[in-house]
Amino acid sequence: xxxIVELEESYECDDGGVAAAVWRLxxxxxxxxxxxxxxxxxxxxxxxxxxxxxxxxxxxxxxxxELTLLARRRGQPTEVSVLxxxxxxxxxxxxDRTDGDVDPTIGAALVDLGYDRDFALIDNMNTPVRAVLVRxxxxxxxxxxxxxxxxxDGVQLDLGATAKAAAADQCAxxxxxxxxxxxxxxxxxxxxxxxxxxxGGWQLLVQDGPGEPACRVSLPAGAxxxxxxxxxxxxxxAGRQVHHVLDPRSGRPADPIWRTVSVATSSCLAANxxxxxxxxxxxxxxxxxARLGLPARLVDSSGRVRTIGGWPDxxxxxx
Numbered sequence: 655x656x657x658i659v660e661l662e663e664s665y666e667c668d669d670g671g672v673a674a675a676v677w678r679l680x681x682x683x684x685x686x687x688x689x690x691x692x693x694x695x696x697x698x699x700x701x702x703x704x705x706x707x708x709x710x711x712x713x714x715x716x717x718x719x720e721l722t723l724l725a726r727r728r729g730q731p732t733e734v735s736v737l738x739x740x741x742x743x744x745x746x747x748x749x750d751r752t753d754g755d756v757d758p759t760i761g762a763a764l765v766d767l768g769y770d771r772d773f774a775l776i777d778n779m780n781t782p783v784r785a786v787l788v789r790x791x792x793x794x795x796x797x798x799x800x801x802x803x804x805x806x807d808g809v810q811l812d813l814g815a816t817a818k819a820a821a822a823d824q825c826a827x828x829x830x831x832x833x834x835x836x837x838x839x840x841x842x843x844x845x846x847x848x849x850x851x852x853x854g855g856w857q858l859l860v861q862d863g864p865g866e867p868a869c870r871v872s873l874p875a876g877a878x879x880x881x882x883x884x885x886x887x888x889x890x891x892a893g894r895q896v897h898h899v900l901d902p903r904s905g906r907p908a909d910p911i912w913r914t915v916s917v918a919t920s921s922c923l924a925a926n927x928x929x930x931x932x933x934x935x936x937x938x939x940x941x942x943x944a945r946l947g948l949p950a951r952l953v954d955s956s957g958r959v960r961t962i963g964g965w966p967d968x969x970x971x972x973x
Contacts (some may be wrong), residue, residue: 672852679705680818682842688829689836689852696833701825705841708821711738712813714761721811729807739801745816748927749793755931757793757902761810792902819880819926822846836875843881846922851875860951862914867959869951871918871966879918880925882933884910899933911936916951917943918965 673691675698677684684705688697711734713719720738734742745758796811797804805811822839823846829837830849838847838856847856855872862883873879884899884907901908915932917925932939932952940960943950949965 685840687838693833693835697829700828704825704828707737712741712817714812725810731802731804733801734803741813741817742798744820744923745813746793748816752931754902755934756815756927758811758813759793759809760900760902761812815930819844819922822922844922844926845879847877860916867953867957878922878925880922880929881914881916882929883914901934908934909936910955913953918949
């Protein structure tokens with residue numbers, strides 16, 4: 655769930671300094687930073703190859719993806735790849751831990767709202783009203799046993815709330831395990847790190863666009879951060895503006911009580927699960943996050959900043 659987090663590249667490292675690569679991916683920006691410049695090219699190949707595999711496993715917009723082929727099985731048990739099984743398991747676990755606030759069975763509702771192709775192709779597109787019969791669905795209707803998946807006929811999966819964050823975690827581990835250097839992987843607002851951090855930690859500017867409240871934070875080695883937003887991935891549907899974070903119970907965009915929610919924890923998947931669920935929960939998210947005791951930052955619909963759980967109290971607007 656995309657939010658904007660900028661990396662401040664002003665580090666000092668004993669092993670030759672950091673190096674970064676940036677490219678467009680899945681309608682957002684991918685950024686790879688390593689603490690050993692000589693390892694960047696190898697790291698870039700590892701990350702690009704893994705992300706290509708993730709796309710082939712679970713893209714809603716590719717006719718040859720495993721997720722698309724799974725939808726054509728019309729409720730029949732289907733054996734899937736290890737990667738897709740892992741990503742599905744992550745999505746179902748997120749649904750369970752958030753009492754269904756993060757639900758992978760919202761695919762049909764997203765299509766009904768016009769999000770039926772890569773976001774770059776629908777941005778600012780005024781899609782017409784369509785009469786679509788959407789079968790009521792929830793995550794508990796999907797079964798997963800080892801690598802065998804059963805999705806009821808008519809239920810469409812969307813792993814956007816978890817797969818990108820899980821991929822960031824996987825890529826960070828992959829680079830450190832194979833190359834031994836510190837690494838930061840950022841996929842939109844989903845950030846994962848592994849291995850040693852630069853001196854002073856990974857310096858990040860958390861800000862969801864020009865003019866939005868900004869906060870600088872330092873992320874220690876092995877930490878992760880996710881930002882979910884109701885400001886990003888918006889489009890016009892049936893004459894009104896909508897966004898991509900849906901309340902699974904209604905199938906409609908969540909009430910934008912919060913413009914953005916950011917959470918820092920030990921895995922990007924866990925952080926993004928919490929930020930997405932917080933957008934769905936609205937006002938109730940504050941007490942929920944406070945009970946969890948994790949650093950969190952919430953920006954409300956008027957731009958006011960709320961920080962809890964030890965998040966640096968540094969609400970600033972960009973110059």
